[in-house]
Amino acid sequence: MGAAAVVAPTLMASASVTPQPEGGFKPFGRKVKVGIIGCGSVMNGNYAPHLGKCQYAEIVSCCDIKPDRAEKAAKTFNIPKWYPHIDKMLAGAEFDLLVNCTDMQEHGRLNKIAILAGKYVWSEKPMATTYKEGRELFDLSISMGKHIWGAPAMVNSPQFAFMARQLNAGKLGRVAAAHAHYGHQGPEWSAFFYEENGGSMPDLGVYNMVSLTGLLGPAKSVIAMLNIITPTRNVEDKGFIQVKAEDNAHILLEHQNGVLSHVQCGFNYFNPAGHSGLGENRPTISIVGSDGALNLIGYDWHPLGVELATTEHPEVETSATDAGTFVWQEGASVICEHLSTGKELLITSEHALHVLEIIEGARKSQATGQRISLQSAFKWPVVV
Amino acid sequence: MAGSCLNLIMEYMEKIDRKSFLINLGTIGAASVVVPSIFAFNTESADFKPFNRKVKVGVIGCGSVSRMYLPHLSNCPHAEIVSLCDIKPERAKNKAAEFKVANWYPHIDKMLAGVPFDLLVNLTDMQEHGRLNRIAINAGKYVWSEKPMANSYMEGKELLDLALSKNLRIWGAPAVVNSPQFAFMAKQINAGKLGILSAGHGCYGHEGPNWSSFFYEKLGGSMPDLGVYNIATLVGLLGPAVSVTSILNIVNPAREIEDKGIIKVEEEDNAHILLEHKNGAISHIQCGFNYVNAHSYEGEEVSTLSVIGSKAKMDMIGYDWWPFAVDMATSEHRKYERLCTERGTYVWQEGASIICEYLTTGKEPLINAEHALHVLEIIEAARESNQSRRRIDLKSSFKWPIVV
Numbered sequence: 001m002g003a004a005a006v007v008a009p010t011l012m013a014s015a016s017v018t019p020q021p022e023g024g025f026k027p028f029g030r031k032v033k034v035g036i037i038g039c040g041s042v043m044n045g046n047y048a049p050h051l052g053k054c055q056y057a058e059i060v061s062c063c064d065i066k067p068d069r070a071e072k073a074a075k076t077f078n079i080p081k082w083y084p085h086i087d088k089m090l091a092g093a094e095f096d097l098l099v100n101c102t103d104m105q106e107h108g109r110l111n112k113i114a115i116l117a118g119k120y121v122w123s124e125k126p127m128a129t130t131y132k133e134g135r136e137l138f139d140l141s142i143s144m145g146k147h148i149w150g151a152p153a154m155v156n157s158p159q160f161a162f163m164a165r166q167l168n169a170g171k172l173g174r175v176a177a178a179h180a181h182y183g184h185q186g187p188e189w190s191a192f193f194y195e196e197n198g199g200s201m202p203d204l205g206v207y208n209m210v211s212l213t214g215l216l217g218p219a220k221s222v223i224a225m226l227n228i229i230t231p232t233r234n235v236e237d238k239g240f241i242q243v244k245a246e247d248n249a250h251i252l253l254e255h256q257n258g259v260l261s262h263v264q265c266g267f268n269y270f271n272p273a274g275h276s277g278l279g280e281n282r283p284t285i286s287i288v289g290s291d292g293a294l295n296l297i298g299y300d301w302h303p304l305g306v307e308l309a310t311t312e313h314p315e316v317e318t319s320a321t322d323a324g325t326f327v328w329q330e331g332a333s334v335i336c337e338h339l340s341t342g343k344e345l346l347i348t349s350e351h352a353l354h355v356l357e358i359i360e361g362a363r364k365s366q367a368t369g370q371r372i373s374l375q376s377a378f379k380w381p382v383v384v
Numbered sequence: 385m386a387g388s389c390l391n392l393i394m395e396y397m398e399k400i401d402r403k404s405f406l407i408n409l410g411t412i413g414a415a416s417v418v419v420p421s422i423f424a425f426n427t428e429s430a431d432f433k434p435f436n437r438k439v440k441v442g443v444i445g446c447g448s449v450s451r452m453y454l455p456h457l458s459n460c461p462h463a464e465i466v467s468l469c470d471i472k473p474e475r476a477k478n479k480a481a482e483f484k485v486a487n488w489y490p491h492i493d494k495m496l497a498g499v500p501f502d503l504l505v506n507l508t509d510m511q512e513h514g515r516l517n518r519i520a521i522n523a524g525k526y527v528w529s530e531k532p533m534a535n536s537y538m539e540g541k542e543l544l545d546l547a548l549s550k551n552l553r554i555w556g557a558p559a560v561v562n563s564p565q566f567a568f569m570a571k572q573i574n575a576g577k578l579g580i581l582s583a584g585h586g587c588y589g590h591e592g593p594n595w596s597s598f599f600y601e602k603l604g605g606s607m608p609d610l611g612v613y614n615i616a617t618l619v620g621l622l623g624p625a626v627s628v629t630s631i632l633n634i635v636n637p638a639r640e641i642e643d644k645g646i647i648k649v650e651e652e653d654n655a656h657i658l659l660e661h662k663n664g665a666i667s668h669i670q671c672g673f674n675y676v677n678a679h680s681y682e683g684e685e686v687s688t689l690s691v692i693g694s695k696a697k698m699d700m701i702g703y704d705w706w707p708f709a710v711d712m713a714t715s716e717h718r719k720y721e722r723l724c725t726e727r728g729t730y731v732w733q734e735g736a737s738i739i740c741e742y743l744t745t746g747k748e749p750l751i752n753a754e755h756a757l758h759v760l761e762i763i764e765a766a767r768e769s770n771q772s773r774r775r776i777d778l779k780s781s782f783k784w785p786i787v788v
Contacts (some may be wrong), residue, residue: 173676181585199389290591365629
């Protein structure tokens with residue numbers, strides 16, 4: 001058995017992958033016109049600067065229901081048009097791809113409007129509030145001859161690729177278990193993190209879930225414990241609020257090949273590296289098997305290297321210390337490259353949807369006390 | 385007497401509205417750590433009179449673990465090993481010669497009928513612990529049992545009640561609460577240095593023992609052999625657990641064992657357990673017999689157990705049964721500091737010697753039977769959770785905080 005066993009789920013998983021639009025995808029052969037909706041923290045600090053430098057992208061408009069934010073972002077990033085509402089944005093300057101950086105609870109609704117208006121969509125996590133809604137959006141986009149993709153983009157990092165290749169090559173022998181963690185003291189700039197369908201899982205745990213399912217294969221069941229540690233918060237946009245979504249989460253995943261993994265996340269973690277996590281130089285993901293162990297140093301969205309020890313080489317060796325051009329906020333730019341040139345993507349919608357089903361499954365598990373079986377899968381291995 | 389008092393408190397605890405209790409704790413934060421100890425209990429016999437002499441010890445089970453216990457007990461000023469026993473008589477005979485023990489026996493009945501002793505130290509296969517501990521208690525012996533004390537919580541609780549009814553005591557491994565690193569971490573938590581506690585994590589695995597099949601037989605597995613340490617440490621630090629969920633499986637279905645050749649693995653060799661603690665923290669324990677390296681990890685300075693609160697994070701460096709230090713970062717000192725680097729006299733195999741010291745001098749041990757029984761209930765509940773695919777509520781508790 002052993003390493004060979006990891007091959008089986010691939011065959012099962014790829015069967016569920018949704019067909020591409022009829023006639024196949026034809027690259028644009030030009031820059032992709034981008035409209036960004038949501039001009040808050042993620043847009044200003046991360047997406048707009050990255051897209052601004054992307055040779056395959058041209059940001060033609062931005063939009064925010066707080067119009068002053070849209071206007072300010074337009075000025076800062078030299079974006080020709082700005083709008084106070086998605087309807088005005090869609091009726092305004094033509095664009096190809098909506099980049100959705102709004103509150104997470106709004107993603108599904110706005111993504112659907114854009115798809116129905118014939119746009120490609122890159123959505124920050126999550127693509128929708130529920131798996132079912134996300135799946136419908138995906139099917140809808142395919143039926144319109146378009147596509148929707150969702151963050152996060154960690155499968156693009158050299159560290160992810162290095163780890164995936166060690167696993168594919170059977171370096172760890174019979175893989176047994178994995179553990180990943182990510183937490184900080186919680187964002188203070190917006191209430192949506194703490195409202196219904198927010199929480200630490202779709203904001204933080206989502207990264208580790210994407211990495212672990214990406215490395216170990218789709219999960220077939222989930223069981224979780226979630227709770228609220230801090231029942232009230234003071235946030236910049238709304239003052240004191242009641243916390244409605246979990247701020248402390250532990251999730252166990254049973255992968256299709258018998259590997260078990262654990263993800264922990266929360267908004268009550270003192271983090272020596274702070275919110276940015278940039279100083280984290282300890283392992284945040286560990287995978288262990290009968291013949292070897294892998295540690296990801298730094299966070300999966302800001303990886304610094306990979307430690308590998310095997311029975312053949314028991315001395316811990318650190319590899320993949322260079323992240324190259326990878327940054328977590330590159331997702332929309334990578335999609336622009338794909339649309340412009342046809343370059344194949346590692347990011348798949350099915351992977352993001354699978355993680356969305358896990359998050360929903362974890363909430364259901366906490367509510368019912370039951371282990372929840374998962375239906376979705378995605379093409380795996382992600383990196384060959 | 386003590387048993388019925390225990391039942392009353394248990395009933396009272398079950399009546400508390402857990403949800404409102406938790407919500408209150410969530411808002412009062414660090415101060416909450418004191419509350420559960422009010423509801424806890426202990427079995428200290430108020431009328432216990434120290435022996436004021438060396439404790440006569442009979443050791444049963446002369447396999448792998450005895451290699452660690454016998455030297456420690458031999459050097460203990462409060463213990464005198466008077467007899468050894470093993471159903472493989474040559475093992476008892478050889479160890480008796482090696483450690484200059486006057487008597488050895490091939491069966492517990494012969495041991496009990498032979499030279500008198502005070503304390504049975506039980507180092508047999510884990511599935512035999514409950515049965516042999518009961519025989520010893522019924523024969524009027526104190527008992528120190530390697531983990532677990534019994535095969536089920538119910539059996540273990542009966543053994544404890546039986547021992548108390550006979551004015552005896554039973555205690556069970558592990559002894560992790562005795563380490564200076566455990567005490568250091570507990571004191572930081574008690575002092576509120578971590579702020580509101582939210583999460584704990586412990587990891588311990590190796591390639592699996594190849595010297596005996598009992599690890600892989602029913603009621604064996606990686607939880608009672610390995611996970612038990614992290615479970616004891618995390619409930620010791622974060623407080624008693626109120627519910628358990630788990631996913632367990634068998635990664636390697638067949639093993640080659642020295643005494644039996646190729647065997648079929650019948651108990652989990654890969655376990656992930658989640659614990660909901662009374663104070664709202666959630667912790668995770670992973671253990672398994674398919675983890676590379678590990679036994680050679682003994683010398684490695686890696687974090688194996690972490691506790692995270694809103695104001696600080698602590699990592700135990702080295703295993704909880706063999707700790708080197710504690711790394712701590714706080715909101716005031718964001719950079720990790722390596723603290724508590726002295727292990728003192730602590731070793732994991734000291735449990736029976738500590739009990740001898742108690743019996744001789746009356747010095748109350750940090751180790752208590754309710755703690756071990758709570759851990760046993762968790763292991764049993766984890767098996768049930770995996771089987772029934774649901775979360776299992778726990779009934780037991782123990783006196784906490786352990787270190788004040």
